[in-house]
Amino acid sequence: MTPISPLSTSGLPPARLTELIDALVEQGWFVGEDFIDMDLCAELHRELAVMAARDELDAAGIGRGQAHTLRRDIRGDAIRWLDRQSQAQRRYLDVMQGLQKALNQALFLGLFEYEAHFARYPPQAFYQRHLDSFRGRSNRVISTVSYLNPDWPSDAGGEMVIFAADDPEREMARVRPTAGTFACFLSETIPHEVLPTRLPRASIAGWFRRNASLGGLVDPAH
Ligand SMILES: O=C(O)CCC(=O)C(=O)O
Numbered sequence: 001m002t003p004i005s006p007l008s009t010s011g012l013p014p015a016r017l018t019e020l021i022d023a024l025v026e027q028g029w030f031v032g033e034d035f036i037d038m039d040l041c042a043e044l045h046r047e048l049a050v051m052a053a054r055d056e057l058d059a060a061g062i063g064r065g066q067a068h069t070l071r072r073d074i075r076g077d078a079i080r081w082l083d084r085q086s087q088a089q090r091r092y093l094d095v096m097q098g099l100q101k102a103l104n105q106a107l108f109l110g111l112f113e114y115e116a117h118f119a120r121y122p123p124q125a126f127y128q129r130h131l132d133s134f135r136g137r138s139n140r141v142i143s144t145v146s147y148l149n150p151d152w153p154s155d156a157g158g159e160m161v162i163f164a165a166d167d168p169e170r171e172m173a174r175v176r177p178t179a180g181t182f183a184c185f186l187s188e189t190i191p192h193e194v195l196p197t198r199l200p201r202a203s204i205a206g207w208f209r210r211n212a213s214l215g216g217l218v219d220p221a222h
């Protein structure tokens with residue numbers, strides 16, 4: 001009888017999950033090509049295109065709650081939060097839930113929630129180097145990005161650059177936003193940026209969170 005691996009629960013191949021977890025532990029980030037199912041990427045890409053055509057995306061801001069402001073000089077994408085309204089969204093969120101479970105089992109991270117939004121960067125848009133969460137102030141623990149673009153010419157720009165945790169000037173990786181590619185990293189320590197894109201760039205950015213309960217109030221997801 002084949003023993004059931006504790007990492008086989010996510011719908012992701014166990015070998016790749018092990019690779020992801022090892023990379024997170026050793027370097028704080030992971031990038032995998034052909035990681036997310038291509039048909040699922042195509043469906044999510046179509047869905048985002050429809051939302052964009054119907055003008056259903058909102059300009060993305062920075063900061064949470066009352067500190068939320070639009071800063072086109074810092075980030076230029078338009079977003080919409082996933083809400084499980086389509087089968088493709090449910091499938092994607094289920095894969096992420098499996099990943100959450102695997103991360104909790106392997107690393108005891110106590111992740112309890114996942115929030116994610118579609119993002120569309122129009123031509124010329126970028127997102128300056130940043131951290132997704134400030135140490136001690138937010139409950140985002142692991143950031144994820146899935147890319148949805150079926151073809152991405154090498155001169156189209158729009159790469160995500162990952163920098164070293166201990167030296168934000170040192171470039172560690174440059175990620176082409178090609179469909180199927182999945183990136184994840186520690187939200188509090190890994191600086192990253194999106195280089196200006198020449199073509200419309202489609203992705204889903206998401207965050208595994210720990211519960212931050214302040215004065216009895218549960219911090220809302222977004
Ligand atoms: O789309 C990407 O490659 C990264 C996006 C990002 O850094 C963010 O939304 O916080």
Ligand SMILES: [Fe+2]
Binds near residue numbers: 131132
């Ligand atoms: Fe980010």
